[in-house]
Amino acid sequence: xxxxxxxxxxxxxxxxxxxxxxxxxxxxxxxxxxxxxxxxxxxxxxxxxxxxxxxxxxxxxxxxxxxxxxxxxxxxxxxxxxxxxxxxxxxxxxxxxxxxxxxxxxxxxxxxxxxxxxxxxxxxxxxxxxxxxxxxxxxxxxxxxxxxxxxxxxxxxxxxxxxxxxxxxxxxxxxxxxxxxxxxxxxxxxxxxxxxxxxxxxxxxxxxxxxxxxxxxxxxxxxxxxxxxxxxxxxxxxxxxxxxxxxxxxxxxxxxxxxxxxxxxxxxxxxxxxxxxxxxxxxxxxxxxxxxxxxxxxxxxxxxxxxxxxxxxxxxxxxxxxxxxxxxxxxxxxxxxxxxxxxxxxxxxxxxxxxxxxxxxxxxxxxxxxxxxxxxxxxxxxxxxxxxxxxxxxxxxxxxxxxxxxxxxxxxxxxxxxxxxxxxxxxxxxxxxxxxxxxxxxxxxxxxxxxxxxxxxxxxxxxxxxxxxxxxxxxxxxxxxxxxxxxx
Numbered sequence: 001x002x003x004x005x006x007x008x009x010x011x012x013x014x015x016x017x018x019x020x021x022x023x024x025x026x027x028x029x030x031x032x033x034x035x036x037x038x039x040x041x042x043x044x045x046x047x048x049x050x051x052x053x054x055x056x057x058x059x060x061x062x063x064x065x066x067x068x069x070x071x072x073x074x075x076x077x078x079x080x081x082x083x084x085x086x087x088x089x090x091x092x093x094x095x096x097x098x099x100x101x102x103x104x105x106x107x108x109x110x111x112x113x114x115x116x117x118x119x120x121x122x123x124x125x126x127x128x129x130x131x132x133x134x135x136x137x138x139x140x141x142x143x144x145x146x147x148x149x150x151x152x153x154x155x156x157x158x159x160x161x162x163x164x165x166x167x168x169x170x171x172x173x174x175x176x177x178x179x180x181x182x183x184x185x186x187x188x189x190x191x192x193x194x195x196x197x198x199x200x201x202x203x204x205x206x207x208x209x210x211x212x213x214x215x216x217x218x219x220x221x222x223x224x225x226x227x228x229x230x231x232x233x234x235x236x237x238x239x240x241x242x243x244x245x246x247x248x249x250x251x252x253x254x255x256x257x258x259x260x261x262x263x264x265x266x267x268x269x270x271x272x273x274x275x276x277x278x279x280x281x282x283x284x285x286x287x288x289x290x291x292x293x294x295x296x297x298x299x300x301x302x303x304x305x306x307x308x309x310x311x312x313x314x315x316x317x318x319x320x321x322x323x324x325x326x327x328x329x330x331x332x333x334x335x336x337x338x339x340x341x342x343x344x345x346x347x348x349x350x351x352x353x354x355x356x357x358x359x360x361x362x363x364x365x366x367x368x369x370x371x372x373x374x375x376x377x378x379x380x381x382x383x384x385x386x387x388x389x390x391x392x393x394x395x396x397x398x399x400x401x402x403x404x405x406x407x408x409x410x411x412x413x414x415x416x417x418x419x420x421x422x423x424x425x426x427x428x429x430x431x432x433x434x435x436x437x438x439x440x441x442x443x444x445x446x447x448x449x450x451x452x453x454x455x456x457x458x459x460x461x462x463x464x465x466x467x468x469x470x471x472x473x474x475x476x477x478x479x480x481x482x483x484x485x486x487x488x
Contacts (some may be wrong), residue, residue, distance in 0.1 A: 004069075004178055005029065006043045007058055013045070013159050026054045030061065041178065041239055042069040044135055046108035047158040056471065068239050068266050071136035071156075079154055085133045086150060088253060091126055095366035097146060098122045107146050112157055112166065112472045113139040114173035116236035128235050130154065132258040134265070135239075138170065177236050191226035193483050195446075196241040198230055198259065200248040204403075205395075208247045219472045223480065235259055243479045245268040250277045250455045251328050261463045269482035272454040276434045280454035283359045284327045295427050296448045299362040305352045311341040317442055318362040324348070327354045335393065337363065343468070364448065368406070369394065370440040372424035373456050373463060376433050379425065380414045381463045381471060384409040423447040435475070
């Protein structure tokens, strides 16, 4: 049975396109008897999504039937309510350059987004950004050149309103969006679940190396899971999958967070889920959480760009030297050790350019940090991350762009000090049930939490050194259980 249903108001609306047994009228879908949760992808191309219309009820009932649907009711409501989104500075710059290059002089100008793509060369990133926030098959986007090239309005583009050129582009975009729509059913048995593994092949410090990623794919096949590596460019294919495993460094105001949101909204099992990303990627949040839940942590204080921040006041609370951190830094980037007033002034000048709030933290030197990997509230692995030789951090970054790091020693869970393990598990319990890496130090026989990472490292021969293949099986089993719960 075809796993994709394309809904149209009338079969005549599909006459310009290739014949397919995926087509169903909106009225017929409302009468459709779903044989349990059959995991269909529903592409709702109704010309009318207004409240109480048949198109609206198709999206509503699709969610009730356990189908993945585009657009979902929440997206329909967002578009109908005129809820806007703002582009960040990089997208605004891209937009401005495109306007200049194409001699756009009108205050308002328009372009169409077809499943996250557009025909305008150079605006592809903006089209993907809009689709990540408004996952819908066809959108008409209005931009305002007088207001920093921001999005003025987003509306649904009816299938029946398109001209011949637009129809051609739509057909190609649909084909790219879901390649399985036109594909003949495979003769071999299809996998029970499809897992997308999001990675960035150009990332300098990825959370998983290529050997670890390929090991995950290899073992997934043995578990009847079709796992596939995808990149940001594949964002529009996300709903082909049942689950998303993010293996590139996450942050807010970033495509990783938007894709995590999109996947979660459409019923995929997700690691890292949006809530975990929000909680873990910001050290200001973690500071408040540790204080509220009485989790042992280094002494810390917040510094605000709008206030005077004297070396004397900070050292009275934290001692000297102390560490300055931007809230969302990772891999030892965005951190400065401060020994005197001059170093403080220099560090503040650099770091306040990146964030209006900084975290000042007491300096707690140790030979290594503990990292406890936790999955679904259970310990997965334990490592000692040693400081880079002659340096106070695990990673040492040079002005030339080169970096080096300390040694990693993987330890059996039963050999981890009880205080370290218990403190890590308790700290992670306030974040969620996903995959986390809790960083701790042992200071004077006391385990203190430095931070909790939502996207912990899993490299071949390092974090998997004790469990080997079993580590990947546990990860895949976790996805399997989440999907079985959703399915049944």
